[in-house]
Amino acid sequence: MFDPVIAPSGTLLGLLQRGRGDGTLHALTAPRAEALAALNHCVLRDPRHDWQVENRSLYYARLYLDLNGELDAIETHLFDPEDVLDSDESRTGLALAVLGHLASYGRLDALQLLRRYAAHGVNWAWALDELALRDDDAGLRALAAPVLARFPRDPEGDAELAAAVRDAFEPRPWRLWAEDARESIATRVRAAHETGCFDRWQRQMSPSGPRPGWSVRAVFEWAQQGVERGAALHVPAAR
Known part of the structure; x- marks a missing residue:
């Protein structure tokens, strides 16, 4: 920027x-x-x-x-x-x-x-x-072909398309295209949507970021830290 x-x-x-x-x-x-x-x-x-x-x-x-x-x-x-x-x-x-x-x-x-x-x-x-x-719907449907043409019909292009569908801020065009009368367009968008949903599920099941350790030992250690610093652990602000 x-x-x-x-x-x-x-x-x-x-x-x-x-x-x-x-x-x-x-x-x-x-x-x-x-x-x-x-x-x-x-x-x-x-x-x-x-x-x-x-x-x-x-x-x-x-x-x-x-x-x-x-x-x-x-x-x-x-x-x-x-x-x-x-x-x-x-x-x-x-x-x-x-x-x-x-x-x-x-x-x-x-x-x-x-x-x-x-x-x-x-x-x-x-x-x-x-x-x-x-x-309107007609205007959006007319964009299906040029938008999909941005993504090559190969594994890399399909992965990029799935990511675009998954991360779209406004899903309306993709939903319209998934129901398009042109089978080549509808089939490809539906497949991308399914792949995107699976990718999201995988990321939720296997997050790459830091994960809190909420084992029994971790909870007791957290409570002990609060006692040592004099914090009231029962109030909402301590949660």
């Missing part, structure tokens, strides 16, 4: 980068071209230090709606040759999330961009998750 460069807080760009409410007001009173340039800068160069704790996509999506902003800059960014070289989610994640919100608001151009990127982009799984919440 790159370290974002944040503009001064008194500038339009700085306000939008920080997600300030008055940033929207300044953007709506600024020249439209200037406001869109600042907005595109934020969406294409994620200004957040940690996207997992700061939600900014809805804020930017609503501003696109208020400005009636075109999506040409986002399209160019998503399908830039750099997409093949840089698979980090931080490069495209915010743009895809913004498109997801815009699709929810009825922006057909945003929906079509998400479909194209899910079929051809490197960060396709994120785009597919956005579509899982917004697209």
